[in-house]
Each structure stands twice: as C-alpha cells, then as structure tokens.
Amino acid sequence: MQQVIFKRPESFTDAFTHYCPGCGHGIIHRLVANAIDDLQLREKVIGVGPVGCSAMIYDYLDVDFQQAAHGRAPAVATGIKRVLPDNIVFTYQGDGDLAAIGTSEIIHAAARGENITVIFVNNAIFGMTGGQMAPTTLIGQKTQTSPYGRDTTKQGYPLRVSELLNTLEGVSYLARVSVHDAKNVLIAKKAIKRAFETQIAKKGFSLVEVLSICPTNWGMKPKAAIEWLEKEMVSYYPLQVFKDWR
Amino acid sequence: MMEKVLMKGTEAIGVGAIRSGCKIYCGYPITPQSELLAYLAKELPQIEGASFIQSESEIAAINMIYGAAGTGARAMTSSSSPGISLKQEGISYIAGAELPCVIINASRGGPGLGSIQPAQSDYFQATKGGGHGDYRMIVLAPKSVQEMYDYTFVAFDLADKYRTPVMLMCDGALSQLMEPVVLSDTKVVQYEKNWATTGAKGRKPVLVSSLRIEPAELEEHVDHLFEKYAEIMKNEVRYESVCNEKTEYVVVAYGIMARIAQTAISKLRQEGIEIGLIRPITLWPFPQQAFAELSDKVKLFITLELNKGQMVEDVRLAVNGKKEVTFYGRCGGMLPTPDEIAEVIKSKISGVKKCNK
16 A cells, blocks of 8 residues: 655645755755644744745745844744734744844843744854855854954854853753754754744743754855864754753 | 823823733833833733733834734834834834834934933934835824823724824823823724734735835835825824914924913913914824915914924925925923913014015
C-alpha cells in the first residue's frame, strides 16, 4: 500500500520563496510551519513579520500576520498577545532587526516575560539591504560596511543575544540552534516546537536563535558558507539550550 | 444618569477612554500627562479583558498599539511633545496599515526638550504629517475638560469609522486643568472589523501591513487612503463660530488659546468692537468652509496661537488673499492674559484701520 510519508506542512503555502539560493530562511519557515501543524495551532496563530529579508514571510505561512516596523515586532506582538491571550503569537526576526534597531524591544519583551515566541535568525549580516555589518557580524568578517574586516577597536564586538537574554528572569525557554545540516535541522525543529509549547503552557517568553547562512552577502558558495557557519559562527555562538522551564 | 464631577483634564480623557471601550493603553511617563498613565494603571486592570502596559519607550508604546489595534481592539497611547516625536514612525505605519487608534498629545514647549509648560507648537507635526509618507491624521483640539471627555468618544469613533489614527491634541494647561465635567452616557457604535488578525479560523488569513512593494500597488493604496481622507474632509469638519452679520474682525484660535481669546473678546465687545471668533475643533481636517463667506464680509483675521505661527498658514490658505490675516503668538510655555490679548487685538485693528486710510 502506498503511503504519504513526507508532505508540505498545511500551514506552509505553495508560493515560491524570493530567497537567494542556499538561504536558510526557507528551511526555518518550514520548521515554524511544522510546529504550527504539529501543535494544531494554525487557526490560533498570529505571526509578526520583521523588516529584512523575511519581511514577506506572510506569503509563505498560511496564518494571520501583522507586518511590524524594523525591530518593533516584540512590541507589536505584546500588543496582540495582551488583547488575545489565548491566541498564539510569534515574531520572526533577523539579526539586523532584532539585535540592532530592535534591542530595546526584545530585551523588554523578554524581561516582562511576555508570553510570546520569538524566532531569531542570526546570519551575521544585514541581508536585505545588501550585506552590511550587523551587531552579530564576527570579528574580522568582511561586509559592505566593514570592508577591511570587523575591527574591534572601531566596530566593537559581536553581540551574543541569547547569552544576554539568558540573564533575564522573564525568559522561560531559550535555545540556540543551527540549520547547517540535517542533524541540526532536526534539533532546530524540536527547539522551535518546544518554544511554541512554552507559550501554549503560558510559561512566558520563549526564543530560539537559529544560526543560518547568507551565501549571497557572505560572498561564498552555499557549501563554503555552510562550512564557515560550522567553523566560525558555532565557535562564537555555541549551540545549546540555555533555559527550559520543564 | 448624568454625573457632574470635578475632574482633571487627563482624568477626563481616562474616563472617556474606558467608557469608549478602550481595551488597551500603552504609554511612557512624560510631563504633563503622566496622571493619565497613573489613572489607567489603576482602572484598566479592573476591567475584564483590558490591559495597561507601561512600555519601555514611546516607540514601543505606539508599536504595542499597532499590534493591539490590528486585532480590532480599541487602543490608546498618550504622551507630550518630545514623546510624540518618537511615536511618529509608528503613526506612519498605523496610517499606512489603516489601523484605528487614539493618540493623546498634551503638548508642551519645544523644540528639543523645551519646557513642560503648555504650548501649541506641535500643530505642524500633527496636521501636516509628522511621520514619513503620504498620509493624514484626524486631529481634534478640545478647549475644556468637558470637551476632553466628550472628544475622547469622538476620537475612538472616528478612528474605527475611518480606520485611521486620531490625535486628541490638548496642551499642558488643559491636561492639568480641573473643571466640572458632565459625564454623559455616550452611545458607543461597534464597527465590524473583518480585517483584524484574530487567528484564521474558518476563513482565509488576513494581513495587517503597510508594505506594498510593487509601486503600482502602493500608488493604488495611497490613492485609496486619499479617497478616505476626502470623505473625512467632507464629513468630519468641526468648529465653533462666534460671529454674526455685524462681525468686522475675527479671531482664530483653538484649545486653551481660544479660551483666553474668548475672555478678551467679551471685554472688547462691551467696548463696542464687532469682533467674533472661529475656533477650529478639527485641526485636520481644517475648517476651511468657516472662512469662505466671512472672508468677503469682515475686515481682518487675527490668528492667536501658543507658537510662532503655525495654524496661521492654514488660515491664510482658507482666506486665500481676500483679507489680511495677522498673527500673534506666545511660545516657550508662556500663556498670555486676556488683557494682553485684548490689547494685541486692539493694536491689530488700529493697524488695519490706518492702512485703509
């Protein structure tokens, strides 16, 4: 007997994504859709999109969405969640959005223990605007605005957002994962599901930082980008579960 | 039953907001309107399903309002001039995404940190679009604590009716003033909000967004906004006119300045001067029609403001060169006395008389 063992998640639309070849957003979107399907949340979910490469995430996930201003998604999500506490509210933000212009909003949403879920995609660069230095850009990494490599005497040090948030009592689930290979994709899938379960259980703030590649703006072929992530990013941003309320 | 109570301006707005069905307030402390935060911090949590949030910043507050309004809830924030500047990004997004919300500005002297005393120097910012992009915002200017209560209902109603941000613009004097208020039972109209994000149950997903990446789509969207603004200009102009057939001179003033002017005008009328008042209540849409007929009949318009001359530009556009439009203003938080205003009006009148000789 024939059996379907692999299919597109129901919450995942069949639209072609606008992402560059090798980009991690498609995988991460799908993992969010998997979590929404697995937990049967499609009719309860309200997503909040960022400004950046994933600004049009609402084209790919078949759920209600609000499009937020740059960095403000956690504030927008707070407003939604306070009015509709039984709905499931998540933000999807890149590192330019969350770790630069949106640092205030993310820290205070976490400190309040806001019962929302944040998917934070860290690819160490501003993607949408063409590859400028992000707060997460690694030391020595070349970008459009750090053309000689990030120099700590002029451009400071990469921001470890998860370690920063780990100091806050309001955070109930916090993990850093990666999607650079199949094994890690499965780990990321579990973490994202766990983050949504945290919200369902009304345990407070949950965030999953997902390390991802940006071959276009890193100026690498996808395979080289994957290797760079594994070698350079993971050593600065170690993969781990920081907090789990269980 | 009508209750009459003695109340502070900020509190009157708070009561009006709650009775209008405001479900969420997000704000940040700033003088001279912090009493509104304190009032709603106490009152809103006692109402089932209602929330109060002291946000980490003015920017966060207006974005929380964006999110809440996007679910269809009645939402309000408040601040004073420097804080309102910070909210402009959010106001632009709210206008672009066509979300209803109410924003209170208890304006104070500027620019910069300025002072904490009353001023009307945010007129341009409020009526000409303080944020980026082609948009308009309804701006209501009450003159008393009673009107602050009454126009809070109007603000929420217009916001829902037109899916637009509405600013209730008072100033540091009105927000701190204590006056008797009749707490009338105003009927609250409920609007259908099928555009709100509430979870896609039994329907297709909805999207709240100001993003239109295709130029043709954005142009179409902005055209749609301006069709809406044309409707607002047609239907929602509000002003008070204290003029008659004999009126020769017309003072134009709003808010607390209109109150001061009224006292001066009463005095001048007793002296036999035929002087009237136009008080715009909607600063946008500006009551142009109030000037159409008068411009042919009267001799002079005297615009009085607590700034260096902002609304006067709209008065000149409305009068359209038919008559002279003069201006007098105080700024920095300085409030003129009725006597000072009476003298100013007299000197403006004698000036125009001299010119005509």
